[in-house]
Amino acid sequence: MKIEEIKENDIEDFKSEEKERKVVVPGEIIISGDELPGEGTRKDGKDIIAQRFGLVDKNEKLVKVIPLSGVFIPRRGNVIIGKVEDISFNGWLTNINSAQSSFLPVSEVPRFIDKHHLDEFLDIGDFFSAKINGVKAKGIDLSLDSRGLGKLEGGIIISINPNKVPRVIGRNGSMIKLIKDSTNTRITVGQNGFIWIRGDNVEDELVAKKAINFVSEKSFVSGLTEKVEEFLNQEKEK
């Protein structure tokens, strides 16, 4: 459900997944010619120079660097998983693994909430999935006003590097679908690197967790889908 919304932003990253990718470091010349500099690059004369540590992605004329590390940069429309840190009179102060503070106002929750007992819906320490409604100087505003968003009950939450999220989801959600189907779990991946796994039993959840960590560690190996399949089969036999 939520997975569909997430993946659409990232499809373009996967068009050239099979191509051999070069690792670049800041200051390295990626290519010389009339290509255009994309994210993480700059143009100096004819040279396109990397500004971040990551992998080169060349799409026709546009050259960009896909970062491998770094913190989560919130953007409007991102679906994230957050944790309630504090309750104020008109909403929840949350932690979404970003530099700025984030706030979920009661008005953005599309159901009846008792204003005097906000903790009946979300208490401190609860996890929820939400959408980023806006990024402003004073903080990030969240919203639950979309299908499939709300409190996450049961299951486990794991955290990975936010830059690995597109790999975990895979092309058109293929990777996450593979993990979901073979471990028989429900998984929600937040763009901020928090992942919620819910299965019928803890064993299934732990296998899914292992598989996700496997993907995020080996996120740039070619033919990863096959390797994950193999990995999941091995885990099942145990």
Next chain:
Amino acid sequence: MAYTKRFDGRKFDETRPITAKVGVVPNADGSAMFAFGNTIAIASVYGPRQLHPQHMQNPSTGILRVNYNMMSFSVSDRIRPGPSKRSTEISKISEWALNSAILLEEYPNTVVDVHIMIQQADASTRCAGINAASLALAHAGVPMKDLVASVSIGKMDKQLVIDVNKEEEDYKEGEGATDIAMSFMGAKKLTHIQLDGKISSKELKEATEMGKKACEKIIEIQKKALKEAMEIKND
């Protein structure tokens, strides 16, 4: 007697054996170890993250904050842990050396914290620290114009040498020892230079050229370390 042979038998334009490794601090956003022979520095990077106190926040760009510290056991006489006059100065110097290379305009009101720890000191600790910090910043995914490499040039009596160690730093004969620490962005642009001793302007130019050459090699080693970190992951 003139300085004709180095104490440890190196050539005049030879650095001590360099080791560089990234990803040494698992909890940091980025980290690196850099060693010149017996001088070992570890740098860890946190952020970009929210900056407190709030009055330090800059709404047009993120800021860099460097903290340099020597571990109490890093030198033969135990040094008192915590900030000192010397470490505060080096923190600021390292910050300036790195600041012109990093691009934090995309992260307003935030701070990137760099913690440099000297595990073992045998002179040139600030250079090792800056090298480690530059690697750690790249590893943390902070946008940078270029990597920063740093090296110390010494003048022992009248002889210019690269990468001074403690023994050379304490050289007393003839004109004595002059220690020049310098950093280059991408082995092209000078971002930091410090001089401790006496030197003529002609010799200083010569020393800068030597430093630039040494930094070219250091940057190659830094690049290799970053790329190796990727390959290990892929195995």
